[in-house]
Amino acid sequence: MTQAELLPLDEWHKAQGARMVPFAGYMMPVQYEGIIAEHLWTREHAGLFDVSHMGQILLEGDNVDAALERLMPGDFAILMDGRLRYSMLLNEEGGIIDDLMVTRRGDHFYLVVNGATKAGDIENLKARLSDEIRLTHMTGQALLALQGPRAADVLAALAPEVADLSFMQGMHCRIAGVEAWVSRSGYTGEDGFEISMANEDAATIADALVADERVRPVGLGARDSLRLEAGLPLYGHDLDEEVTPVMAGLNFAIGKRRREEGGFAGDRRIMAELADGPAACRVGILVEGRQPVREGAEILDDEGNEVGRITSGGHSPSLGRPIAMGYVAAPLSQAGTHLKVEQRGKLFSAEVTPMPFVPHRYHRKQGK
């Protein structure tokens, strides 16, 4: 077991009163004042998250878009400069190696991948992309996320041009005197931004953001409960190499042209699942009562047969009740289907429900 690494903002988090825990190979802030308070603050105001454990990667060379299209189901050929897409790195069977963000940025592509999987992703990309494509792991960059209904006002006070960004669009700008790449994106279901800057500049930007009284630092604990309410899958829990984009309900990330033409890893299986439906799929689950059901709990049908597993579950601070997501056999995936969940010998009544559990509030411009 190697020692957990320290984030560029390690001292900053401790000064803010964070409780630090090891996660994805780093000492990370799990909470400051408390998970529920931080969660609700983000839904009502703006939360600042340090996600510097995530991998930031540059890909340069000719036809990077076409090369990425062999490994991912997104339509990157039509992706405009400064636009980003949610996508997935697939194995040859169509299983998900990681989920990630892909941005066309001038003559190169900028990827943000999960922290726990970044080393494997980089190995995988190097092995599968031609030598003409240069891959740079941007270890000198930190990543912050500012999320919540006040995020746009807060960031625009420091960099007015970000107000023009719409959801899934990014730009270079200066914040508090330092260079940053800002995209309008996130992992909470709220409007907000992800901000990439040099490690040594991270504290300058973090200080400038929390100087605004609408902003509070938010830890990993609330990041998890926020994304669960938003119905967003977490890699290693709700997604893994056994699961395809169609099973995961992520069809929106498969480009229209790609569905017709294929030409990506696992295309035969994925196109068949698009045509015929997958055998099992990811669903939202409302659990009766107050007790959370968590990852690993068995999902049963009315007759007590195991029909799936919970992959994420917990208390929803916004709804004040337990929520979960998991995979069930396709015939049981319709909203309103009654199920049972078994956890530590106890049975819970549950029902399939549409996701997100809490509506998304992304900033999409009219007419686009």
Add this chain to the structure above:
Amino acid sequence: MSLYFTKEHEWLRVDGDVAVVGISKHAAEALGDIVFAETPEAGRDLSKGDDAAVVESVKAASDVYAPASGEVLEGNEALADNPGLVNEDPEGEGWFFKMKLANQGELDGMMDEAAYRAWCETL
């Protein structure tokens, strides 16, 4: 009335052979926001070390062990509707259950308040 603490971060407020049991402030803070608590029913016989109650924070589920043997007299019904009481007042209103102690000798190995607080400082 005397107050005892265990290394499992539980407390017992003992009056004669009746003990009120809960988790310490230290434990409640470590758990974080508590969103569910299940207390034992009256009449249940507990042996020291048995799983007596369940407490779930946003992050995880934990068991509350019987710190001593005896019969449950009452579970704290207020926790069903307001599990956050455990965070607000862990060593008072946020108690878990009352029990009739079967063997007061089991109290002998426990810490008094000063010893417990001092021990927590070393953790």
